[in-house]
Amino acid sequence: MKLYSYFRSSASYRVRIALALKELPFQYEAVHLLKDGGQQLSPEYRRVNPDGIVPALEDGPEVLTQSLAIIEYLNEMYPEPPLLPRSPADRAYVRSVALQVACEIHPVDNLRVLQYLKKNFGISDEQKSQWYRHWIDVGFGSLEMRLKEERRVGDFVFGDTPTLADVCLVPQVWNAQRFDIPLDSYPTIKRIADNAMALEALKQAEPANQPDAKG
Amino acid sequence: MKLYSYFRSSASYRVRIALALKELPFQYEAVHLLKDGGQQLSPEYRRVNPDGIVPALEDGPEVLTQSLAIIEYLNEMYPEPPLLPRSPADRAYVRSVALQVACEIHPVDNLRVLQYLKKNFGISDEQKSQWYRHWIDVGFGSLEMRLKEERRVGDFVFGDTPTLADVCLVPQVWNAQRFDIPLDSYPTIKRIADNAMALEALKQAEPANQPDAKG
Numbered sequence: 197m198k199l200y201s202y203f204r205s206s207a208s209y210r211v212r213i214a215l216a217l218k219e220l221p222f223q224y225e226a227v228h229l230l231k232d233g234g235q236q237l238s239p240e241y242r243r244v245n246p247d248g249i250v251p252a253l254e255d256g257p258e259v260l261t262q263s264l265a266i267i268e269y270l271n272e273m274y275p276e277p278p279l280l281p282r283s284p285a286d287r288a289y290v291r292s293v294a295l296q297v298a299c300e301i302h303p304v305d306n307l308r309v310l311q312y313l314k315k316n317f318g319i320s321d322e323q324k325s326q327w328y329r330h331w332i333d334v335g336f337g338s339l340e341m342r343l344k345e346e347r348r349v350g351d352f353v354f355g356d357t358p359t360l361a362d363v364c365l366v367p368q369v370w371n372a373q374r375f376d377i378p379l380d381s382y383p384t385i386k387r388i389a390d391n392a393m394a395l396e397a398l399k400q401a402e403p404a405n406q407p408d409a410k411g
Numbered sequence: 412m413k414l415y416s417y418f419r420s421s422a423s424y425r426v427r428i429a430l431a432l433k434e435l436p437f438q439y440e441a442v443h444l445l446k447d448g449g450q451q452l453s454p455e456y457r458r459v460n461p462d463g464i465v466p467a468l469e470d471g472p473e474v475l476t477q478s479l480a481i482i483e484y485l486n487e488m489y490p491e492p493p494l495l496p497r498s499p500a501d502r503a504y505v506r507s508v509a510l511q512v513a514c515e516i517h518p519v520d521n522l523r524v525l526q527y528l529k530k531n532f533g534i535s536d537e538q539k540s541q542w543y544r545h546w547i548d549v550g551f552g553s554l555e556m557r558l559k560e561e562r563r564v565g566d567f568v569f570g571d572t573p574t575l576a577d578v579c580l581v582p583q584v585w586n587a588q589r590f591d592i593p594l595d596s597y598p599t600i601k602r603i604a605d606n607a608m609a610l611e612a613l614k615q616a617e618p619a620n621q622p623d624a625k626g
Contacts, residue, residue: 246553246556246557246560247511247515247553247554247556247557248553249515249553258500258503260500260503260504260507261507261511262506262507262510262511262514264506264510264514265502265503265504265506265507265509265510266503266507268502268503268506269499269500269502269503272499272502273499284484284487284488285473285475285484287480287483287484287487288473288475288480288481288483288484289475289480291477291479291480291483292475292476292477292480292481294480295477295479295480295513296462296476296477298510298514299477299479299513299514299517299518300462300464300518302514303514303515303518303519304518304519304521304524308549309519312542312545313532316538316541316542317528317532317534317538319532323531323532326531327527327531330527334523338461338462338463338464339462341461341462342461342462345461
């Protein structure tokens with residue numbers, strides 16, 4: 197398998213975590229979002245993924261896109277260890293936490309959105325930080341409210357082994373920390389992310405440990 | 412089952428389509444996003460869904476949130492007709508199209524994002540329209556490029572029966588039409604959406620046909 201990835205991209209980070217948890221070997225192909233006007237927009241990369249976004253995963257003849265679709269695929273093809281529970285209701289719970297991060301927080305704080313705000317609305321760096329933080333606070337605020345009451349929470353979002361939900365949560369927490377956003381108001385999220393980040397597989401997947409981190 | 416829904420919400424519309432395709436009866440509970448400062452933020456609704464967003468689906472003791480998690484749940488509990496193909500690679504393709512809409516386009520053009528832009532950055536109605544249209548054009552542009560080359564496309568995104576991908580695509584097309592965004596540059600998307608919207612189940616799910624459309 198070949199993973200097209202940018203070390204700091206949350207969506208790439210999610211797929212790296214899933215690959216590491218399942219101990220699947222892969223070739224790392226760096227796509228730098230800030231070099232050459234965005235390598236993800238180059239004709240070469242567009243031939244792999246017409247959407248011009250990372251990640252993309254090549255598995256034999258298949259090119260897969262969209263991190264959550266890739267991870268569901270990996271989980272169906274390589275079931276161990278499972279990243280989803282067994283009952284439909286529990287699976288819905290895990291997926292809903294993953295989607296809360298992937299649909300409510302991440303897209304609005306994405307690099308290309310921040311670039312648009314600066315270029316077209318001329319917002320200041322201060323306004324950009326407020327925007328970034330606002331959507332983290334709205335999203336993590338809701339999620340913390342849910343998780344702190346949720347009987348299925350253990351060391352991780354569902355019980356004591358990592359699932360798709362933790363796979364999405366960790367990169368968002370990493371991002372928040374990168375932007376110095378305090379997480380004191382989100383103790384459950386913080387505790388779960390700390391537990392996950394302590395796993396060897398998660399360390400392998402960390403942005404700082406990717407080949408393009410030193411570029 | 413009881414569906415908490417707002418007639419114009421894309422995410423609610425997706426779940427209504429899935430319920431209609433599977434011919435599942437449900438009770439409609441309107442949550443008006445613009446009345447009373449946003450009924451989704453009321454303490455009553457927050458007891459159902461702490462996130463304060465629609466939709467939410469009650470099925471017996473379970474309260475499910477996040478439209479894609481709800482639809483995957485419905486598909487696992489009530490498998491006929493299936494909303495996902497059988498092979499992992501085809502499922503990944505269908506999910507990736509659904510996620511392109513649900514993660515790349517919809518969240519950035521969401522009501523609460525538009526409200527933030529107006530309130531905090533003081534953007535004009537003209538700038539708001541440009542923003543809205545920009546993300547539709549970026550998203551539909553990529554998606555059209557993909558779909559027009561894709562051998563799996565038939566009357567619908569995957570073959571000749573609707574899947575999760577069409578379930579997500581239709582509400583986004585409906586939204587674009589509502590904002591008078593021309594779809595001439597996206598003939599494949601337009602053709603698929605027209606095919607889907609012609610189905611009886613899809614008509615039932617349309618915003619104009621919901622109890623709260625006349626409120």
